[in-house]
Amino acid sequence: MKETFGEYVKRLRTENNLTLTQLAAQLDMDSANLSKIENGKRDFDEKRLIKLADFFSLNIDILKTEFFSDLIAKKIYQTNYCHETLMLAEEKIKYLQQKQIKQGTLNL
Amino acid sequence: MKETFGEYVKRLRTENNLTLTQLAAQLDMDSANLSKIENGKRDFDEKRLIKLADFFSLNIDILKTEFFSDLIAKKIYQTNYCHETLMLAEEKIKYLQQKQIKQGTLNL
DNA sequence: GTATATTTGTCAAAATATGACAAGAAAAAT
DNA sequence: ATTTTTCTTGTCATATTTTGACAAATATAC
Numbered sequence A, B: 001m002k003e004t005f006g007e008y009v010k011r012l013r014t015e016n017n018l019t020l021t022q023l024a025a026q027l028d029m030d031s032a033n034l035s036k037i038e039n040g041k042r043d044f045d046e047k048r049l050i051k052l053a054d055f056f057s058l059n060i061d062i063l064k065t066e067f068f069s070d071l072i073a074k075k076i077y078q079t080n081y082c083h084e085t086l087m088l089a090e091e092k093i094k095y096l097q098q099k100q101i102k103q104g105t106l107n108l
Numbered sequence C: 001g002t003a004t005a006t007t008t009g010t011c012a013a014a015a016t017a018t019g020a021c022a023a024g025a026a027a028a029a030t
Numbered sequence D: 001a002t003t004t005t006t007c008t009t010g011t012c013a014t015a016t017t018t019t020g021a022c023a024a025a026t027a028t029a030c
Helices: A005-015 A020-026 A031-038 A046-056 A060-076 A082-103 B003-013 B020-026 B031-038 B046-056 B059-074 B082-103
Strands: none
Touching: A005 A020, A005 A046, A005 A060, A005 A082, A005 B082, A020 A031, A020 A046, A031 B046, A046 A060, A046 B059, A060 A082, A060 B059, A060 B082, B003 B020, B003 B031, B003 B059, B020 B031, B020 B046, B046 B059, B059 B082
16 A cells, blocks of 8 residues: 655655765755654655755655645545545546646646 | 536536636636636635535535546646556555554555 | 754744735826 | 626736645664
């Protein structure tokens, strides 16, 4: 079963025998805040995904999938019946893509 | 093919022959901002979902599904490959639910 | 025990969202 | 065709949320 994004970062860090301070330095952030991220008390800032991918030589698209799926999971969990919402979201994404093709751009 | 949440609201409004001003009054908001919502230039505020459901006698859960799927669609669209992210999100929701069962509560 | 690592709490500053209003554009009514 | 109504867009002050930073408490290792 899947882990959260925070747990994923923690695993990357510990598997590479790094301290919070060491990884935080690489990501240009406070180690205390990184700890909160690993423990699900704060969100990882999207703009640092590239640094994370670079440092651990991860595929950025896979990392983004990890990241965004986590945001979505947190948002839906508790609020809403999951499967139906996600199915509908998928339809809507397709709709937005269609709309973009027709209109050129799309401001959301 | 699915519509956006804004288009959905607009459809509800026009099918019921209401002006923006009339619906905005029911939702306790500015009609100019409601217009932006219908046209995808602002987000509908979650806290007004209940008023919307009440006024149009909609099932709140179905409405929430419409609402949250829209948020997700907007977030993923452009950024990420859709299907894979949503599949992973579903797994993560299950994981969070499992985690909650074990821990009692979960702060995210 | 001391040192190192991690977690938690707090708070000011930055970023984002919201409410409000004015003015322009489009549609409808007369 | 001009007046009235409706809709759209722009702007901005305020409210809310997120972030960065640091201090202090706790836990782990040596």
